[in-house]
Amino acid sequence: MALVYQKEIQDSATLAIWKIEESAEVLVAKLQLDEQEQAYFESLGQHMRQLHWLATRVLLRTLLQTEHYIDCKADAHGKPYLVNFPHRISLSHSYDYAAVMISETRAVGIDIELIKPKIEALAPKFLTDTERSFINPEHAIAHLYSCWAAKEAVYKLQGKSGISFKEHIHLQPFAYAENGTLRALLQSKEDTATLDVAFERFGSYVLAYVCGEEEAHAE
Numbered sequence: 001m002a003l004v005y006q007k008e009i010q011d012s013a014t015l016a017i018w019k020i021e022e023s024a025e026v027l028v029a030k031l032q033l034d035e036q037e038q039a040y041f042e043s044l045g046q047h048m049r050q051l052h053w054l055a056t057r058v059l060l061r062t063l064l065q066t067e068h069y070i071d072c073k074a075d076a077h078g079k080p081y082l083v084n085f086p087h088r089i090s091l092s093h094s095y096d097y098a099a100v101m102i103s104e105t106r107a108v109g110i111d112i113e114l115i116k117p118k119i120e121a122l123a124p125k126f127l128t129d130t131e132r133s134f135i136n137p138e139h140a141i142a143h144l145y146s147c148w149a150a151k152e153a154v155y156k157l158q159g160k161s162g163i164s165f166k167e168h169i170h171l172q173p174f175a176y177a178e179n180g181t182l183r184a185l186l187q188s189k190e191d192t193a194t195l196d197v198a199f200e201r202f203g204s205y206v207l208a209y210v211c212g213e214e215e216a217h218a219e
Contacts, residue, residue: 013103027054055098056091079159107212109157111149126165136176143176149208150197
């Protein structure tokens with residue numbers, strides 16, 4: 001596996017992307033899976049799902065710069081968190097790549113997506129009519145993926161299930177670009193926030209990431 005991209009965000013968060021090139025056996029050897037994790041890994045079945053799960057954890061270990069055991073669990077909503085490190089984390093993967101974002105002082109969200117034509121048929125399910133009206137027809141597929149990845153990043157940051165991309169996460173109009181920042185409004189019964197989400201073109205993929213407000217005392 002090769003580290004192909006790393007970036008510091010706001011002096012308080014770090015993100016990175018790895019290209020997955022190893023076998024599952026090689027990735028497992030880089031980790032210290034306990035009995036429960038080993039059982040979960042084996043239950044994934046599909047080879048690519050195993051590689052994605054393993055690769056995000058190897059990359060997480062790399063960003064934390066540790067050889068110690070990393071106790072990475074998921075809460076009741078499915079959001080990953082670290083038991084024995086203070087960092088907030090977000091994990092993503094798509095085909096040949098794994099992406100991770102960490103911060104000691106902010107909630108974070110990251111998403112990476114391979115750009116494919118099928119997004120056009122799905123657009124009405126995750127964008128409102130108002131949001132669809134600002135999509136550039138000449139770059140519709142890539143523009144739609146920037147929207148999807150941005151909403152996914154916000155969803156991961158807030159970390160609660162039951163949030164609808166279409167009903168609870170709204171994007172202000174933004175022009176098509178390969179790299180940029182858009183404004184997202186999260187509105188749900190439990191959360192209201194205005195967030196600046198960055199998006200970047202990464203070859204045939206799009207990457208989106210977002211940081212929450214800085215916390216005075218991160219546990």
